[in-house]
Amino acid sequence: MSSTDAEMAEVPEHCPGTQSEKAGKAEPCDGCPNQKICSSGKASIPDPAISVIAGKLASVKRKYLVLSGKGGVGKSTxxxxxxxxxxANADTNVGLLDVDICGPSVPRIMGCEGEIVHQSGSGWSPVYVEENLSVMSIGFLLDSPKSAVIWRGPRKNGLIKQFLMEVDWGTGLDVLVIDTPPGTSDEHLSIATYLSKANIDGAILVTTPQDVSIIDVRKEIDFCKKTNIPIIGIIENMSVFVCCNCQHSSELFPKTSGGGEALANEFQIPFLGRLPMDPNLTRSCDEGKNFITDSPESPTSKFMLNLVNNLK
Known part of the structure; x- marks a missing residue:
């Protein structure tokens, strides 16, 4: 990994900045993982990988990040x-990249847990779950799904760069969905930096109605603004339960401060809607089945199909 892998997409508060004579030497620099790089003067050198990744993804028509400030809100779902x-549109080629390094749940949800990726001269070959849907995740590189990933930031950042540079999605990829870990830490800074010239369409933020989630999504909105990531909108998950028999809907959690819609209105961000809960969805995720095609009449499936139609 090059010395510029720790380059930050946005100067944090009280940081003197990489161009300053005090870079890496000022009091706020003490304890910062980037201190050595900044003091060497190499932090201001753009990582050549940024341009390589931009070229690699130039042919991908649409690129979406899925973000959440808090874990457990259903972001991977x-x-x-x-x-x-x-x-679901057979003419659309889709790639799903899982960069949740420490919690790679995508292989299980997509029904491809235990698959092995192959490496060739053109890079890593993703795992195909449908003819037009391929998946890449660190979960494919682990000895066991039970194996813990105990890595420091630089190693995680290095793998994210490898994923963006070396996965061979083939020709004609129409959509790339990137599932990220919760928070606004190392992985997110790496993603923002490496994709800074890749013309990503933007981020879809996922929250639940409770204040404890809304507070963290506020931080994610701030992160996106500071790193110049466009925000497509907010999805409120785990908001309503829809009975599969009578179709009656009930609120699962109280909205003490207005939930995701109020947050979207506050920041003038599009509110993409409330994703209905379906008891069959949990089973589908555990079994790795395609809920969209298995339950096309479910309000959850209709919500997602309507969402992708509006994103076109």
Whole structure:
């Protein structure tokens, strides 16, 4: 990994900046993982990988990040449903990249857990779950699904760069969905930096109605603004339960401060809607089945299909 892998997409608060004579030497630099790089003067050198990645993804028509400030809000579920919904159109070639390094749940949800990726002269070959839907995840590189990924930031950042540079998605990829870990830490800075010239369409933010989730999504909105990532909109997950028999809907959690819609209105961000809960979706994710095609009449499937149609 090059010395510029730790380059930050946005100067943090109180940081003197990489161009300053005090870079790596000022008091706020003490304890910063980038201190050595900044003091060497190499942090301001653009990583050549940024241009390589931009060229690699130039032919991908649409690129979406799925973000959430908090874990457990169903971000990976939304990512996989989004990819499945796009792939419901047989003429659309879809790639799903899982960069949740420490919690790679995408292989299980997509029904390809235990698959092995192959490496050739053109790079890593993703795992195909449909003729027009391929998946790449660190989960394919682990000895066992039970294996913990105990890595420091630089190693995780290096793998993200490899994924973006070396996965061979083939020709004619129409949509790339990138499932990210929760938070706004190392992995997110790496993604923002490496994709800074790749013309990504933007981020879809996932939240639940409770204040504890809304507070963290506020931080994610701030992160996107500071790193110049366009925000497509907010999805409120785990908001309503729809009975599969009578279709009656009930709120699962109270919206003490207005939930995702109020947050979207506050920041003038599009509110993409409330993703209905379906008890069959949980079973589908555990079994790695295609919920979109198995339950096309479910309000959840209709929501996701309508969403991808509006994203076109």
């Amino acid at each position: 939304v990512s996989t449903l989004l990819a499945r919904a796009f792939a």
